[in-house]
Amino acid sequence: MTAVFIVSLMLSVFFIFASSIKILGWQKTIFDTQLVFFEKYGLSRQIMFLVGCIELFGAVTILSSGMIGVIGAASLLVTSAGAICFHVRFDTWKDGIPAVSTLLLSSFVSYAKLNML
Known part of the structure; x- marks a missing residue:
């Protein structure tokens, strides 16, 4: 329980x-x-804004208990997975290392919070 809270707080x-x-x-x-990364991927500033909104939603809700906390962790998991896909496709795998880290951490939190329901 404490580890889940600490990891959730770090991700938040x-x-x-x-x-x-x-x-x-x-x-x-x-x-x-x-x-520059987003434009290289063929994505606009508006998409970057939308990704930021999804990340903010996840960052705020991951600290919640219940299903909303699971949804928050899952939204961070999805944005991290998306970042990995774009980095691998358009850049080098090294550019995706931070996204791999956040994917692993958000996966841990998603799994743990889901099991707490």
Whole structure:
């Protein structure tokens, strides 16, 4: 239970940071780098904004109990899986390492929260 909370909190903090940059663009260097990735993948700024909104939803709801916490963890799992697919297809596998980490952690939380229901 404590491990699930700690991992959920870590994912929440990370994805609040990442999503706020995608949504608001407040950190110019990271925002520009991410936008270049999205454009390289043939995705628009609007899609980047949408991904940021999904990440923010997951980051906030992963800390909840019950089914909403499972849905939050699953939304982070899906965005991480999507990031891996795009990195593998258009970049090198090394660019996907952070996404692999968040995929593994969100999978752990999803599984644990689902078993707590």
